[in-house]
Amino acid sequence: MTATKPRLLFATTNKGKLRELRELVGDAVEVVSLADLPPMPEPEEDADTLEGNALKKAREYAQATGLPALADDSGLFVDALGGRPGVYSARYAPGDDRARYEKLLAELAGVPDDQRTASFQCALALVKPGGEARVEVGRCDGRIGHAPGGTHGFGYDPVFILPDKGRTMAELTAEEKSAISHRGAAFRKMKPHLLGL
Numbered sequence: 001m002t003a004t005k006p007r008l009l010f011a012t013t014n015k016g017k018l019r020e021l022r023e024l025v026g027d028a029v030e031v032v033s034l035a036d037l038p039p040m041p042e043p044e045e046d047a048d049t050l051e052g053n054a055l056k057k058a059r060e061y062a063q064a065t066g067l068p069a070l071a072d073d074s075g076l077f078v079d080a081l082g083g084r085p086g087v088y089s090a091r092y093a094p095g096d097d098r099a100r101y102e103k104l105l106a107e108l109a110g111v112p113d114d115q116r117t118a119s120f121q122c123a124l125a126l127v128k129p130g131g132e133a134r135v136e137v138g139r140c141d142g143r144i145g146h147a148p149g150g151t152h153g154f155g156y157d158p159v160f161i162l163p164d165k166g167r168t169m170a171e172l173t174a175e176e177k178s179a180i181s182h183r184g185a186a187f188r189k190m191k192p193h194l195l196g197l
């Protein structure tokens with residue numbers, strides 16, 4: 001006899017996030033991704049906080065599908081840029097991840113190492129079809145390098161250096177990244193609530 005696992009929609013269009021969330025949740029829940037469902041319009045991310053956008057995405061997808069939905073809104077906050085690109089990290093430059101981190105390196109040209117501090121931040125929102133909602137946040141501190149390094153991960157990982165490890169986030173294995181990442185930290189706070197679905 002196998003008990004029915006709770007079904008959970010990972011409400012993200014980002015394949016990198018989806019991969020990391022799948023590994024974090026393990027086999028405790030049955031994961032449904034947007035690719036398994038008929039296409040639906042992407043929520044507009046017009047809140048001015050990660051928490052606001054994560055909640056908006058989770059609410060809209062839960063309402064559209066009738067499934068409990070977990071959404072992630074995250075970004076890179078660079079101190080020398082007053083916290084930019086922050087909530088707007090996905091829209092910092094048109095094109096792909098590489099275009100965005102290349103623009104960041106160009107914007108930081110000439111900024112000395114001790115002023116290149118930054119943090120990845122993540123808000124995870126869980127919304128049940130009835131509307132009950134929960135948000136958890138996580139953060140990871142580091143420094144922006146001068147050139148990209150590493151091939152793992154996604155987004156700004158190749159230019160984000162972990163001072164304690166002397167490596168970029170893209171040089172870590174998936175397991176190493178999740179152990180220290182903003183997403184891993186938020187997920188570990190959310191996990192008990194996923195098991196209770």
Ligand SMILES: O=c1nc[nH]c2c1ncn2[C@H]1C[C@H](O)[C@@H](COP(=O)(O)OP(=O)(O)OP(=O)(O)O)O1
Pocket residue numbers: 011012013014017045072073074075076089090091100120153154155156157169181183
């Ligand atoms: O672990 C990370 N490692 C590197 N970069 C990261 C990470 N986490 C977020 N980021 C960057 C990627 C993107 O430029 C922005 C998230 O934008 P965000 O709107 O939350 O995600 P998205 O539009 O790619 O997918 P979706 O909204 O469907 O979940 O921050």
Ligand SMILES: [Mg+2]
Pocket residue numbers: 045090
């Ligand atoms: Mg987005």
